[in-house]
Amino acid sequence: MSLIIKIKNLTKDFPIGGRTFTALKNINFEVGTGEFAGFVGPSGSGKTTLLNIIGSLDMPTRGEAVVLGQSVGGLSSIEASRLRSRHLGFIFQTYNLLPVYTAFENVEFPLLLLKMPVTQRKKAVMEALEWVGLEDRSGSRPIQMSGGECQRVAIARAMVKKPEIVLADEPTANLDAKNSHHILKTMQNLNAELKTTFLFATHDEKVIHYLERKIHLMDGQIESDEMVIR
Amino acid sequence: MIWKLAWQNLKGAGLRTWLNVLVLSFSFVVIVWHKGFLEGWNRQARTDTIQWELGAGQLWHQEYDPYDPYKLRESMAPMTSQMLEAQNKGQITPILITQAVVYPEGRMQNVFLKGIDPNQSILNIPTQLLIPPDQPDPGIWDFVDGSIPALVGTRMASNLKIKQGDTFTVRWRDSLGTFDANEIVIVGLFKTSVPTVDVGQIWIPLNYLRSMMSVADQATLMVVKQGTSLPKVDQPWVLKDHDALLAELDQIIKQKSIGGLVLYGLLLALALLALFDTQVLSVFRRQREIGTMMALGMARREVIKLFTLEGTLTAILAACLAALYGTPLLGWQAINGISMPEMSDGYGLAIADAIYPAFSLGLILTSSLIVILAATIVSYLPAHKIATMNPTDAIRGKLQ
Numbered sequence: 290m291s292l293i294i295k296i297k298n299l300t301k302d303f304p305i306g307g308r309t310f311t312a313l314k315n316i317n318f319e320v321g322t323g324e325f326a327g328f329v330g331p332s333g334s335g336k337t338t339l340l341n342i343i344g345s346l347d348m349p350t351r352g353e354a355v356v357l358g359q360s361v362g363g364l365s366s367i368e369a370s371r372l373r374s375r376h377l378g379f380i381f382q383t384y385n386l387l388p389v390y391t392a393f394e395n396v397e398f399p400l401l402l403l404k405m406p407v408t409q410r411k412k413a414v415m416e417a418l419e420w421v422g423l424e425d426r427s428g429s430r431p432i433q434m435s436g437g438e439c440q441r442v443a444i445a446r447a448m449v450k451k452p453e454i455v456l457a458d459e460p461t462a463n464l465d466a467k468n469s470h471h472i473l474k475t476m477q478n479l480n481a482e483l484k485t486t487f488l489f490a491t492h493d494e495k496v497i498h499y500l501e502r503k504i505h506l507m508d509g510q511i512e513s514d515e516m517v518i519r
Numbered sequence: 520m521i522w523k524l525a526w527q528n529l530k531g532a533g534l535r536t537w538l539n540v541l542v543l544s545f546s547f548v549v550i551v552w553h554k555g556f557l558e559g560w561n562r563q564a565r566t567d568t569i570q571w572e573l574g575a576g577q578l579w580h581q582e583y584d585p586y587d588p589y590k591l592r593e594s595m596a597p598m599t600s601q602m603l604e605a606q607n608k609g610q611i612t613p614i615l616i617t618q619a620v621v622y623p624e625g626r627m628q629n630v631f632l633k634g635i636d637p638n639q640s641i642l643n644i645p646t647q648l649l650i651p652p653d654q655p656d657p658g659i660w661d662f663v664d665g666s667i668p669a670l671v672g673t674r675m676a677s678n679l680k681i682k683q684g685d686t687f688t689v690r691w692r693d694s695l696g697t698f699d700a701n702e703i704v705i706v707g708l709f710k711t712s713v714p715t716v717d718v719g720q721i722w723i724p725l726n727y728l729r730s731m732m733s734v735a736d737q738a739t740l741m742v743v744k745q746g747t748s749l750p751k752v753d754q755p756w757v758l759k760d761h762d763a764l765l766a767e768l769d770q771i772i773k774q775k776s777i778g779g780l781v782l783y784g785l786l787l788a789l790a791l792l793a794l795f796d797t798q799v800l801s802v803f804r805r806q807r808e809i810g811t812m813m814a815l816g817m818a819r820r821e822v823i824k825l826f827t828l829e830g831t832l833t834a835i836l837a838a839c840l841a842a843l844y845g846t847p848l849l850g851w852q853a854i855n856g857i858s859m860p861e862m863s864d865g866y867g868l869a870i871a872d873a874i875y876p877a878f879s880l881g882l883i884l885t886s887s888l889i890v891i892l893a894a895t896i897v898s899y900l901p902a903h904k905i906a907t908m909n910p911t912d913a914i915r916g917k918l919q
Contacts, residue, residue: 346814346910366819374816385811385914389531401520402816446815 293453293486294320294343298352301338301509312338314509315352320488322453325480326502327489334506336490337458343488344377344456345369357453374402378447378485382459384439386431392418392442393427399450417449418442421475437468444472448479454486461493469495521821525828529836536833539794543837543894546790548845550783551886555849555876556857557779561772562877563712565765571643571713573764574742578602578611581755583739588618588631592694595737596755602741610747612639613738615728619691621703621721623679630675631720632691634728641744644716646670648707649724666702667727672717673710683708689721693733701731787893795897798830802901809905810913823902830898834891852876 301313313335320326328336341347342354345361346369354361357376364372373379378399386395396417400410418424421441431439440460447455457476461469477499480487489496497503505512529536569575583594598606598613605611615634620627635642637649649668666686676682683705690700703721711717729735741756743749752758802809809822817825856873 341911344814346914370813370816370818373814377816379811379814381811381814381914383807385807385814387808387811389528394527398524398812399815401523402821404520 291322292319293322293324293357294488295355296339296343296353297355299339299342299349299354300351301335301342301347302350312509313342313349316509316511318504318511318514320486323480323484323486324502325477325487325500326504327491327496327500328506329491329497329500329503330506330512331492333508335509336492336506339506340456340458340488340490343454344379345372374399375450376453378450378452378455380440380443380447380455380457380460382462384431384436384443384463386439386442386446388431391428391430392423392434392438392445395431395442396445396449399446403450413449414445417445420448420479421445435468436463437465437471440464440468440472441475444475444479448483448485451483452485454488456488456490458490459493460489461491461496466495469493473499521824521828525825525832528825528829529832535797536836539797539833540836540840542793543790543834543890544841544845546783546786547837547841547886547890548848549786550890551841551845551878551883552849552852552876553779553783554882554886555853555878556874557772557776558879558882559853559876560775560874563874564768564772567712568715568765568768569745569761571711572716572742573761574612574641575745575747576743576749576761577759577764578741578743578750578752578756579759580739581757583616588629591617591739592692592696595694595732595734595739597734597736598738598741601750602738603736605750606636606741609640610744611741612636612641612744613725613741615725615732615734615737616739617691617728617732619689619721621679621687621689623681623685623687626679628679629719630689632689632728632731633720633722634725635722636725641742642716643711644670644722645707645709646722648709649722666704667723667731668706669703670707670709670722671705672714672720673708674714674717675720676705676708678718681705691731693731695733699731787890790890791893791897794830794833794894795901798826798898798901799904801826801829802904806908806913807916809908810910810915813908813910814914819905822905823899826902826905827895827899830902831891831895833898834894837894838887838891849876849878853878 296316296318299313299316300311303310303312316339328339330336338347342349342361343356345356345364349362356372359368359372361369387398390398393414396414397410400413405413415424415427418427421444423438423441423445426434426438429438431442434442440463444460447457455476460476461472464472473496476487479485489500491497501517503513503515503517505515580594580596582590584590595615602611602613606613612635617632619630619632621630635644635646637646639646648670651668667689671679671681681687686702686704688700689703690698692698703723729737749758749760812822812825813819853876856875858873
């Protein structure tokens with residue numbers, strides 16, 4: 290298992306009013322290819338901030354976050370966009386589907402950014418919708434779908450380009466137990482099938498149950514890093 | 520890719536898009552209509568002025584100044600033999616001008632008496648009405664005996680409160696400054712869109728005026744027939760081509776165009792404000808969408824491009840919609856013309872009863888380009904705001 294993420298002495302400060310709030314304090318860990326891991330902790334523990342930095346949406350204040358061999362802190366805006374479009378997939382708590390697009394068009398969006406030829410693109414989109422069992426809802430808009438279906442579309446969108454890493458921020462927070470398990474099972478299968486690394490930020494027991502590695506965060510610091518033997 | 524996304528976003532926005540498109544298309548049509556109206560007016564004014572007054576150009580006595588009636592007696596000279604020959608060939612027609620006073624129904628009014636060859640065919644003025652018919656009908660020409668047959672435009676007739684057949688006294692000074700007087704008989708009226716051959720003027724046969732002034736073969740100016748090349752002339756004559764003679768008209772049209780700019784500037788501003796407002800709202804309302812796009816790998820400049828393009832596409836759609844309802848509407852006006860009110864006579868330049876707007880391809884393309892460019896600029900401004908947006912704040916909808 291090769292190293293895919295390396296976090297070293299990472300600190301993140303946010304200016305709030307005239308003061309500085311430290312969201313992450315001296316974080317260190319590594320993630321290998323194909324892991325199904327998650328940052329676990331209560332609200333405000335720094336899970337989402339850490340996920341955002343790994344996803345190059347935010348920059349570290351001090352320390353280093355190396356993702357796929359690239360130091361996030363040193364990336365320009367264009368380089369960060371390129372890293373996200375080629376190698377990273379995102380799943381959000383509120384799905385964040387583009388509201389005017391159909392399920393097909395939402396899943397197609399990352400491939401449009403990659404300028405993939407149309408035939409290849411259509412095939413990839415349908416394949417991704419099949420993974421999540423929504424091939425018959427390709428023409429539906431987000432408003433016409435249930436929360437579970439929307440999140441499955443979001444998973445298909447994150448997976449369609451077969452990224453090395455998928456970052457999922459509270460993916461089941463808005464879903465009932467049945468849909469949550471369905472979605473987690475889908476992600477587990479994709480992890481096993483495509484060897485994609487999944488990183489979650491969650492405090493949901495349903496998600497925690499599925500994780501193979503749990504990195505517990507408390508007040509911006511790693512409290513424990515636990516591997517689950519199944 | 521950006522085109523596809525912009526088109527999808529516009530389609531998806533539904534009513535919001537179509538309202539913007541409708542408002543912008545209205546601006547398109549009004550701007551093109553107004554420009555076409557001015558262009559049509561310009562063309563009609565130039566054509567009518569050339570046909571009624573200027574011909575291919577004019578030869579002026581060097582002292583002649585249409586705005587200085589006191590110099591008129593010094594502004595005439597005998598025509599050269601070449602000029603007389605050209606007149607005989609119908610290539611030029613001389614006009615003699617003097618100041619006079621008329622007394623219709625006892626009222627006194629200063630006028631310009633203009634002598635013109637009744638047989639001329641260079642100008643549209645119906646001077647043949649000044650020629651006694653072979654068998655004069657017993658009405659008007661019965662009065663002419665010993666009097667001066669005269670022709671006036673309808674504006675002048677209205678100003679003097681006279682009609683065809685009326686007679687009144689005219690008093691003038693001959694070339695030596697001696698006062699003389701006679702009766703004038705109005706043998707005909709003419710209607711023209713060119714006020715400068717009508718207002719304040721009475722047209723009489725050239726030989727009458729020459730006789731009244733005691734000047735033989737003299738003229739104040741000569742009008743050259745259209746299609747004839749302008750002759751070279753020596754002092755005291757100076758050549759006035761269309762550039763010189765139409766300069767005033769061009770200036771007036773230019774002033775009207777500048778006035779028009781204010782109108783369609785306001786219209787465009789209103790339409791663009793609606794578009795700008797929509798785009799600004801979009802940036803705030805769609806910030807989560809924008810943040811998601813950035814998270815999925817869309818570069819900041821591509822997001823700016825996308826939003827700017829949405830504005831441009833709105834303008835292009837507006838142009839298409841404007842073409843859809845504007846083409847039959849403006850086409851109908853171009854064929855049937857726009858009726859002008861009577862009061863427009865006082866506008867100071869040639870206005871026909873109906874103006875036929877002229878819509879050239881250049882005019883339509885230029886107007887379209889201006890609107891599309893303006894729409895692109897106002898769309899770029901709010902889109903540029905995105906450049907400063909932090910994707911994580913945008914995803915959370917935290918931007919203020």
